[in-house]
Amino acid sequence: MKTYILLDNLEHVLKQIEDKRDEDLVTHPENEIIWKWATNNFENKIAMELNYMLWDKIQKELNRQGMSIYKLAKITDIKDTTLHNYKKGSEPSFKNMCKIADALDVSLDYFRKDDER
Template identity: 40%
Template sequence: MWNTIDKFLKRKKMNQEQLANLMGVRSSSLSDLKHGRIINPSFELMCKIVDGLGITLDEFRNELEQTKTKSGE
């Protein structure tokens, strides 16, 4: 999942700290996701992520599915 978030961060020319600020959370929340300490994020957290990235849940889901298909997951 982090790979998909990272793709959007790069597209938006943002870093993890900037996203956390837009989400209104500490960057450690994103760090937990990045390092696999959060495996299944809550709906609320996902909404904050996509809102911070300025995308929809559908856009995120579509990108996530494409990433999984490319990596063979």
């Protein structure tokens, strides 16, 4: 549910920026730089928020199973520093998400759904 609200808000804000951008570009072409920066900045923030939400699911499952990040790293053969980067908002690769799901004995769908296990 949180994901959809976040994306709806982003769409609304980007639409406002785009409407304003079109007006301002008539008189201020250098605003294109600002538009590109704002769009990229919003996209990065949304991606990081989604990655935080993904990590919350991983952490919840780790807690449920009484497993540490270190143990997950050993089971998956993913460096613990990489797992800590995921915790800080980095996007995990599909391959690593498969390893994590296997180690936690959950499906990849578990990480996509808003509802609990």
